[in-house]
Amino acid sequence: MKVTVVQGGGFGGLVLTTTADTAAMPLDDAIRVREAARGFFDLPAVVGGPGHADQLLTEITVEDDEGKSHTVRFAQDERLGNLAALVRAAGRPGG
Amino acid sequence: MLCSIVPPDLLLDLGVDARQLEQASVIRTQRTLLAAAQRSLNLRLTLDEEAPGLLRTIYDAGHGSFGSLPGVKVRGEHDPATTDEAVNDAFDNAGRTYAFYKEIFDRDSMDDRGMELVSSVHFETDHNNAYWNGFQMIYGDGDGEVFLRGCFPKLLDVVAHELTHGVTDFTAGLVYSKQPGALNESFSDVMGALATQYALGQTADQADWLIGKGCFGPAIAGEALRSMKQPGSAHPHDRQPAHMRDYLDLPDDGDPRNDHGGVHLNSGIPNHAFYLAATALGGYAWERAGRIWYVTLTERLGPVSQFDDVVEATVAVAGELYQADSDEQKAVRSAWQQVGLLP
Ligand SMILES: [Zn+2]
Numbered sequence: 001m002k003v004t005v006v007q008g009g010g011f012g013g014l015v016l017t018t019t020a021d022t023a024a025m026p027l028d029d030a031i032r033v034r035e036a037a038r039g040f041f042d043l044p045a046v047v048g049g050p051g052h053a054d055q056l057l058t059e060i061t062v063e064d065d066e067g068k069s070h071t072v073r074f075a076q077d078e079r080l081g082n083l084a085a086l087v088r089a090a091g092r093p094g095g
Numbered sequence: 096m097l098c099s100i101v102p103p104d105l106l107l108d109l110g111v112d113a114r115q116l117e118q119a120s121v122i123r124t125q126r127t128l129l130a131a132a133q134r135s136l137n138l139r140l141t142l143d144e145e146a147p148g149l150l151r152t153i154y155d156a157g158h159g160s161f162g163s164l165p166g167v168k169v170r171g172e173h174d175p176a177t178t179d180e181a182v183n184d185a186f187d188n189a190g191r192t193y194a195f196y197k198e199i200f201d202r203d204s205m206d207d208r209g210m211e212l213v214s215s216v217h218f219e220t221d222h223n224n225a226y227w228n229g230f231q232m233i234y235g236d237g238d239g240e241v242f243l244r245g246c247f248p249k250l251l252d253v254v255a256h257e258l259t260h261g262v263t264d265f266t267a268g269l270v271y272s273k274q275p276g277a278l279n280e281s282f283s284d285v286m287g288a289l290a291t292q293y294a295l296g297q298t299a300d301q302a303d304w305l306i307g308k309g310c311f312g313p314a315i316a317g318e319a320l321r322s323m324k325q326p327g328s329a330h331p332h333d334r335q336p337a338h339m340r341d342y343l344d345l346p347d348d349g350d351p352r353n354d355h356g357g358v359h360l361n362s363g364i365p366n367h368a369f370y371l372a373a374t375a376l377g378g379y380a381w382e383r384a385g386r387i388w389y390v391t392l393t394e395r396l397g398p399v400s401q402f403d404d405v406v407e408a409t410v411a412v413a414g415e416l417y418q419a420d421s422d423e424q425k426a427v428r429s430a431w432q433q434v435g436l437l438p
Binding site for chain 2: 006011012013014016046052057058059073075084
């Protein structure tokens, strides 16, 4: 499973991209990524509201072991608990 | 009641604690309604009626996320400094920003009614951002790679930039998208730079006109986040235009690469216009150019104002404050001509 995280729109105006591949990770990290990605393919393409000034915008793309991929965009928000965990598990470009 | 765009069962699948979620959601809704009511009815809470003036409260989010905001109170207005540098930096720079607005523009906090300045430090772990969420300041620590640790609350221009988003919320209300969003960003950079110049006693030609100087870590290796003097030159990935011919017409589609339609990118154009007007006038930039921009932001703009509206308003305000064809009005007009917004 591959997870790509793109973040932008923050105070610095930077766009940061991180890609993580569970095949290249220690076993416990790979498990953490898989757990955080549970239910991800059922999410709509955009979740939550537009966010506030300088709040990070995040795009996560998960590609499963069969090559099927799904992309979700969101402004970081308290309602998105495990999406943040997925960002962290993938190596966190912005937070 | 749980109110969310994502169905609750999916949230549960994703491991979110529904009860915590509900509490956070209710508190946020109550706060939003209260703030909206205060704004639309132009009211102040009775309890606050007799207490205008500087009131700062700093909380420690303890590396928690949104559920833990604002966090544990660690310093109030009359408390002594703590041993935590981030707490003291957030406290001091909120005070300097308040002093700048009060002493230069006679503005009493963001709402001009003595609104409490609430800040939370240590938001999440290694979080590479600082922002204003409509109620309070939120500071991450930085991961030490992209952003140096502790740099956000330490830099006055960052703090004044964020608090100016609050001023904009209470005045022009510029929406955070495309041109109004780029103007929203630009007013924050302008006031961030001016608050810093005021605190340092710098004239326009002494100032470096950089935003976030020295904040980048080794992964970026740039001098600053933005340059008002030379937009596009602050760091290796800086794409800010300085002229309308290079305007980046990006969609506001939620894609992080497009930055709400380029709000942190196209802000380079009005940023550079302010720099040109302020340096043409010389002296302290907050005295004349700053006053023209402040009156424009707080009295002449609305939520969907475009670049052309700001051009027209600043030229008109310069004429009203300093007479038609005054040096001030000529400097403003010339600045907009140089960035391609006036013929
Ligand atoms: Zn901003």
